[in-house]
Amino acid sequence: MRDVVVVGGGIVGLATAYEVLRRRPGADVLVIEKEAEVARHQSGHNSGVIHAGVYYAPGSLKARFCTEGAAATRDYCDDRGIPYVDTGKLVVATSEVEVRRLTDLTERARANGLTVTPLTGAELREREPHVTGLAALLVHATGITDYTAVCRALASDVVAAGGEVRTSTAVTAIDESTGSVTLTLEQNGWETAESARLAIICGGLQADRLAAMSGLNDGADAFRIVPFRGEYHRLPESRNGLIDALIYPVPDPDLPFLGVHLTRMIDGGITVGPNAVLGFSREGYGKGSLDLRDVASYARFPGMWKVAREHWRTGLAEQRDSWRRRGYLELVRRYCPELTLDDLLPAPAGIRAQAVLRDGTLVHDFLVRRTARTVHVCNAPSPAATSAFPIARHVVDLATATA
DSSP states (O other), X not given: OEEEEEEOOSHHHHHHHHHHHHHSTTOOEEEEOSSSSSSOSGGGSSOOEEOOOOSSOTTSHHHHHHHHHHHHHHXXXXXXXXXXXXXXXXXXXXXXXXXHHHHHHHHHHHHTTOOXXXXXXXXXXXXXXXXXXXXXXXXXXOEEEOHHHHHHHHHHHHHHTTOEEEOSOEEEEEEEOSSOEEEEEEETTEEEXXXXXXXXXXXXXXXXXHHHXXXXXXXXXXXXXXXXEXXXXXXXXXXXXXXXXXEEEOOOTTSSOOOSEEEEOTTSOEEEEOOOEEOSOSSOOSTTOOOHHHHHHHHTOHHHHHHHHHHHHHHHHHHHHHHOHHHHHHHHHTTOTTOOGGGOEEOOOEEEEEEEETTSOBOOSOEEEEOSSEEEEEEOOTTHHHHHHHHHHHHHHHHHHHO
C-alpha cells in the first residue's frame, strides 16, 4: 500500500506531491496523470503571470494564497534556474464607471497588503506611451514565468525524491474503506488498481467527476465544472517592445474573469487575451470543439441555467467577439488604440475550469472537499498557478488531519 496517491499532473497536483515528500522524505508517493505529459491543460495554457493578488476579497483563500504563492514561485524559480521577470501590472480605466471601480480595487489591493500606485491618465501615458486611459493602478509585485517549465521541474523533483509520476493513466473509480482508498486505473486499455492511505485529487477540468466517484458531488452541495475557452492572439514580433508592464482592463466585479489584457511572455512576445467563451468541450482547444458528454453535464445542471439567465448578455457578447475578430480588437483598442486587425495573429487557446454550484453561484474562491481518506481540490482557477505552493500546503494539512 502506498502512502499517498495524487491525481493530476498539473501544477497543483505536482506541488502537492512535492510538499508531501518535503515533509516526509522517503514516503511512497504516486502521481497519476491521464495525459502523456504533465501540464497539458490549465497549467500549460495560461498567460504565465505571477499574480500579486490585487483582485481577491481580503481574507479569502485566494488573497492569502496568491500573496504567499507569488513569493514561493519566485523562490522555486530561483532555486531551479527557471527564468521569470518582475514586470509590474497596470490596471487601466477607460470610462468613469471603471475609474470608480479602480478606486475600490485600490482599497482592496491595499487591504491585501500590496504596494500599489494610482496614476492619472497623463502619468499612465508617460509610463506606457502606447497605452491610454483616464486613470490606472500600478501593481508592482506582478511578474511572468513559464509554468510548464515549473511543472516539469516539480515532476523531476518528485521522482528525485523517490516518488513516481505515471502518465497516460486515467482514474475510473475511487473506493474507500476504513483504512485505505483504492483507485481503479486504466492505462493503454489495461485496468489496474492502486491502494493508498490517502488520495489527494487535483483534477482540474475533471474535478466534479472525480469528486462524484468519492460521493462528494450530490444533492444541495453539488457542483459542475463549466469550461470557458480563453482565446488568445499573439502580436507580431515587430510589436514586442509595445509595452513594459502587463496591461489589464478594470474587471467586472460580478464575473470571475479579468478581461482581455496584453501580456509580455517570457519568450519576449506579447499575447492578447483571453476572452471568456462558454466551451463545448472541456479539453478541446480548437475553435468549434464539441464533446456532447461535456455539454450534457452542464446543460442538465440547474445551476448553469441560473448562470445563463443572469449573464446571458455577457455570454452572447463574448460569443460574438469570438467569431468577429474586429469585436475582439475593439476590447483591446480601448486602452491600446494603435493596434489593428493585422496585429492579431493566431495563438493557442486555454480552457478555464469554473465550478458552478447548484444555486447558480460561480465559485470565486478555491473549493476543497474531503472524505476520511481523500481530499479533493474542486475549484482552483486563476491564480492557482501562482498559488500552487500554498494550496499544496493547505491540502496536505487537510489530508494529514483527515488521516
